[in-house]
Amino acid sequence: MRELAEKLAGRYGAREWRDQRRDLSSVTVDAQRMRDVLTWLRDEEGYVHLAFATAVDEIERKAFRLTYAVHNHGTGHGLLVHCEIDRERPVMESIHRLWGQAWTYQREMKEWYGIDFPGSPRVDEEFVLEGWEGPPMMRRDFDSLAYSDATYAERPGRETRDPAAYMKEKLYPEADA
């Protein structure tokens, strides 16, 4: 795996190479170079299979961390390619031409995180939710409880107990803490 790391670093300025497992490593590249890396990996290095593409809301660093997982059936080695995009204006290059199923992942990211992939087919259509008008719900700044209380009718008389204390009180009240 060493020479792949050097090649990636040399060619695309890949950094933070880490072997999580014998058959899984991760690396980070700049967002602009992502498509070139993936194309190169697919055509030259045999990483022909795109397992999934997802995003993580790094709210502290005001960024979305995108992850593309590619896999090489020949060597049996999986590679996670990370990159970071600005959280305020989340736009990323679409890779739907590289893999047939890539547009689905991008559509999912558009609905859940609001990351726009210009040019990706049917990116604005509903992915899971029907008629959802609220903000992208997977963003960490979206308060699900508040939305639920505002939208769905509540049955009165329900209170929430701390599970540990309640269990103690119910099952072994006599034991001291």
Add this chain to the structure above:
Amino acid sequence: MSLLEFVSRINPVAASGAVLVLVGVWGVLARPNLFKIAIATSVMETGVNLVILSTGYIRGRTAPILDSAVAGTATDAAGAAARMTDPVPQALVLTAIVIGLAVTALQLSYAVRLRAAGGGSSIESYGDEKW
């Protein structure tokens, strides 16, 4: 019947006519040039005319003219017929010659018009209508 006797029995005019006919037919079939075909046709027709003449030719008889110059023909018509060759084929051949001429002339004029219209000289180049 020996060969010599057979040869002597041949009517020379008919033989030459037949040869001409065969030459004519060979010319029509072998030479692709339009004009050569026309000429070959006229050769064939002359051959046929010779054959026609030959049927009227009887050895040892004189021309079929009732005239005092021919011994005793002016008066004794019936007897004259026995001494003259048969006049009818000769009359027929006249018409045949005229017709042969007319056909050959027409054929040549068409050949000229075809060449004038820019066609090739050989008949193969005029084979558009086929099958």
Add this chain to the structure above:
Amino acid sequence: MSDKKGKPVPLANEGLPAGERGLFCDAPPREYAPAAKIVEDFWNWARSQSLWILGFGTGCGAIELRPLMTSRYDMYRFGIQPRPTPRQSSVFVIGGYASVKTLKRIVRSYEQMMGPKFVVALGSCTINGGMYWDSYNTIKRIDQYIPVDVYIAGCMPRPEALLAGFQELKRIIRAGKAEGQNEYARNFEWYKANQKRVIKDWNMPDYNW
């Protein structure tokens, strides 16, 4: 809900594009008065003895219905059997959490059932949202949207609980108090308003015959 001459006012069906309004029936639901006491009692007894469950499994409760068909629990003893189409079923078992999407289908299937029809709600999610109490996508109280006859609490009640629930349902039916259909027809606007508040893309007629 009917106008002067007693002819029901047709529903507006704004959810449907103009061209498709002719494809759906726009009559509103009506209350159907029960027959004379003696006849109604006998019919209620028959209805209670022949509960046909609609095969519509929502959430994790559906899996609880399957054991009832097996020899251990055998719901056929009580005249209960599953039916594939809402037209022919009289009991709608809502098995567990109902997302907004599912609620839209629940409403359509419920309205397509023939009266008298009964609803059995399984699990705490239908009562007060259960563990999805803070989810952005889960209905927290099902009876605001369709009338419910019997709740069976539990985070997923076992098949024995289901059988007990059905016995309770039979008792209610025999007592003649399972008039969910008429109640739905009476407060139709209220139910429909609740539903439309939650279901945003309403591309169906207001009442799905």
Add this chain to the structure above:
Amino acid sequence: METGILTRIGYALVSLFVITNYGLLLIGSMARISAKVQGRVGQPVWQPYIDIVKSTAKRNSIGHGIMFYLGPVFRLAGGVGTYMFIPAVYGSVLFRNFSDSGDLLLVMYFIFFGQLGMALGASEGGHPYSAIGVSRGLSQMTAFEVPFALSVIAVAIQYRTLDITAIVAAQQGGFWNWTVATNPLAVVAALIAFLGMSMHNPFSIVIAPQEIPIGPPTEYQSNLLGMLQTNRAIFNGAKLVLYMNLYFGGATDIVTMVVKTFLIYFINVFVGQAFPRFRVDQSIRFFLGVPTLIGIASVIIAAI
């Protein structure tokens, strides 16, 4: 006619009442037996009565048009009519029904009357599944009719008649005179065809519960469904009586009729429990394969 028209109608109604109740109880008991096979307690035997009362007692119903309402009417008329044309009990005036209006051919073709009417009603409902169900039903019907027709021909040759009463008369006098003894192959072919006719499991492609939710009657409900359930009882009863008359020596009294028909239906249910469902083209090709050969063999045997 020797007995007045009114009395005959009266007798016919009584006979119809008997066969309806018998049919319902038969279905109830068979369901209970199937349950026993699966180790379950099973529904009470009179459950079909309750189901019909509940369906008929429904408070509202929907209709897709005239033909939709007439579908179940055709279906029930088909079932009742088929029964009316078969002499249920040999020798009894009560159960002669109206069998003097036509012979075996009339009964075989009247079976189509109910099916055609039901098909029209179902397709008026406008549901694609009902249309698919009907197309499967008709395709399978063309297939299982061939062995059935062959066995009927064998019977016709053997007894030199198509009149059902005469066929039953020829089989009186003990087991060895029954068709099942004299021409067993014909009976085998007929029973296989009966499987297809009653749509039990290997051939349940028409109301295939998981594939197309109950096929043709998808849109039917309330009292219309009640009529379909009643017809299921009567139609089964009629077919059983027909098979009993043709192949199992008919019945001189009701008890033998009940026993014989029960046993015939018994075979049917048992096969149904043991087999998974065929695909449509498999079931068509199945009927035109071995059962047809058996039928042809039976015809040859009868013809010699």
Add this chain to the structure above:
Amino acid sequence: MVNPLWLFALSLGAAFLLPLVDRLGRRIALVLVHGVTAAWLAAGLSWLAVLLSGGEAAEFGTAGFRAPLAIVLRVGLAEAAGVTAIALTGLLAAFSLTRSLREAPLGGAMALLMALMGLSGIVLTRDLFNLFVFLEISAIGTYGLLGFDDRKPALRSAFKYMIAGGLASSLYLIGVIYVYRLADTLNLDIAAAGTALSGPAGTAAVFFLLAALLVELKPFPANGWAVDAYETAHPGISAILSGASATALLLALWKILPLLGPAHLSLVAGSGLATFAAGNLVGARQDRPLRMLGYSSVAQVGLVAAVAALARLGGLGDGGADFAAAVAGGLLLNHLLAKTGLFLLAGAVEDDDARGRLAPLSLAAAGVLSAALVGLPPFPGFWAKWRLVRALADSGLWWILAIVLGGSLLEAFYVFRWLGLRAKGEAGEAPVRLGIRSAGPVLAALLLAAAGALAGIRGPVPDLLLWAPWAAAAILFLLDGTPGWLKGLLSVAAAAAFGAAAWDRLDGFRQFFAVMLLGGGALFSIAALRKGGPRRGLHPLLAAATLALGAILVARTPLEFFFAWETMTAASWLLVLRGRGGEKPALSYIVFGLGGAFLLMAGLAAGGWDGGIAAAGWPGLLVLVGLLVKAGALGVHVWLPGSYAESDDESSGFLSSALSKAPIFALFALALSLGAALPGGPWTSRALGWLGLATALGGALYAVYQEDIKRTLAYSSLGQIGYILLAFAAMDQAGWTTSLYLALNHFLYKSMLFLAVAGVIQRTGTRNMYEMGGLIKKMPVSFLSVLMAIIALSGVPPLSGFGGKWLLYSTLIGKGWYLETAVAFFASAVAFLYLYRLIHSIFLGQPKPSQANVREAPVALVLPQLVLMAVLMAVSVFPRLMLDPILALVGDRFPAAFVFEGTRLRSALGYWDGTLTMIVTGGVFALCLVWMLANLHNPQSVKQFNIVFAAERPLRPETTHYAWRFFEPYRKALGFLTRERAERFWDAFGTGAASVGGALRRLYTGNGQTYALHVVLYVAVLYLLLGVL
């Protein structure tokens, strides 16, 4: 009698005067030319008038001398007819040539005069050398005509023409001179009288004469040069070549026949037949009309020559001269007029390079001309061909008969293919207006019709009733401009009048069929009123076809029967051609129709049916096979679906319910004439039974997979005909009763189905079932009629259809045909599939938004359906209404199998009481209806999308209506049974014939020299054959 010499003088004088007259103006010169031709025509007509009114042939010596010194011109019947024909063709051609003659140099006009004079001279002269002179004059005239308007292609073919002409004239000259040398006279009559020419030398001399004439007559291998001329020359000239010069040369051949020995005659016959066969084979491969017509005229001339030779050789017919004149003369007249007209027409169209539809008048002319050419009635070709076939059959020359019939079938194929193209024209092209140029063909067509009618009425078919179809067609064509309803009523009146006139002449049997055939025609004439507008051509053809069916019933002698049969085939073919997509199906319809008719003709000719006692041997089989082809038995059914589907809705209804009964009637008539038996004994009836069964099963299985309604109904009719054949084949009282019962029943419900479908197609505008749906709400009456029809057709009890099934099975089991019974049962079960699909896809299921404003079918369709429904219901409740007459009809011919006891029909096997069944079914139905209405609580009628759609709302009606590929699993299971084997067989057969034509076609390489080689080789081969014979 005008002395012909004056006419020659007139022609020559005019030719010399032309340059002078031309000074005055080209128009006057042309008037002079036409005047001379008209003079010839007048002279010819005057001779004909004198000769026909009893005068004998006159001879005119030249210069007052007698033969052999003078050239003798004889004016007999043949010569007068020949001159008239030549003058007439010349006049017609001259009209079409006028425009180009006016523009081209004067030589053209002179050449025309000379050619016509030469041809007339050939006909008149009795002197051999004079014949040569006229031959050459006409040849030179033709060469001049070929190149007169300097069409470059015409120049090329003129040159080739001249080479061959030169060879022929040389041959002739050699022949003449040696004949003179042996017989020492040039006069034909004297030479023929003497025995000088019988020796080997004489035979050789006469052979040269014959070879020259044969080469001029364009025999098969050596006619490349002729066909090029036909194709490239001005159509007028081609008309002269194929019409006038062919007539002259044939009459020349006719004149020297006495000189010919038996060897010569067989040479002529063999070469003629070879030319006929090969010409038609190669003609079938042509796509350029003029070249096709060239091959066709070459073939026809070959046939006439062969007939003339055979007449003299084998004593064909009742004694040479009279028979030859009638047959060869008839064929020649037919060929002459038809070819002239067609050349003028086709040439005009080619000149305009038009590809659209022909204008009505010229289309009618084209139709008449091509029908005459092929030998359809009532044109002279038909009578001639009938006598020829009779003569060939009597003298046992079967292979010649086969060639003649095969050749004319091929000719029918390519001539009607051309006609179909002209009738339809390529898509999007404007109709072709020919204006004045269509005058010639129309005149030729009128003459043909007149000649044919005259020959028919004075000759073998005097009964005017048989001419009714043609009269009705003519009248209604003239009235084609009037509104549709008027013509409709007229055709119904015609049918009624014909029925009334013929009723008493028909025996019970024919009256039964008359009800169906004439009734069907009237019914569909009324149905044709469904659309407004004149509907050009529909009513005349419908009336003609109906009356032709009536004529079939009225006919007594085989010829009358065959005349009516071919009239029916022609009229129904035009009906199919009239349909929108009708061109291709019409072609296969007419080819199979004529194929069947020719088999019928051969059978009738060979059978010696005059006394009504037919030879039960294989002539009867021929007739049987011919009828089966027309009925559409499996294997020869390929023409049926296309024709029924593509023709107009009314005509397809008429074809399937009424016209399909004609072959059934003919089968019954055939069996009756053989004393209620089938030719060929018992195995034939078993074979026919299996064939009928195969048709029934095949028809039903094919119908299941069709998407187009009318194709489904077409295959369904095929199936029902199969049942009728099966029942007929049982050949006993039960079988025949069933067959007649099924026929009448099929007529009832098939008419109802076609009427309803016509209404549906008119309202929805499409024929594909999956594009319709839910029409029950908008077209309730049509739904009811289709419902009753499918219940009857499928045989479900209460309705009369079950009676048919009961009778059929009782017959089959009674007869011991057990396997057939099972297969019949399977076929009738399969019928359920397509019937249900029909009514589901059209009337039930999801209505389509595009058909929202569909209204009920027009009254003209609904009314007949209501009547038919009433009749069907009446027959169902009281079966005796229909069965009693049938039983009476069939009663005395066989031992009784069915007997009525009150309302119950009893057979050896079982019984069936239609009335009681209906009462019981009605009672039970009422009982259930009351039970349903009693229990119906608060029904809510809902719309089409209120269905249980897995808790979703259906998207679009089109995707929710299950109709496309409705029985796909059934195809997966039993697809192997319906793999269109018959279609593939007939396609292979067609390609095979086409490849033979293709191979022969390679002979015509287009090179003039090769053609010359062919001529020389042809003569050489003939000479060798002469030695052998």
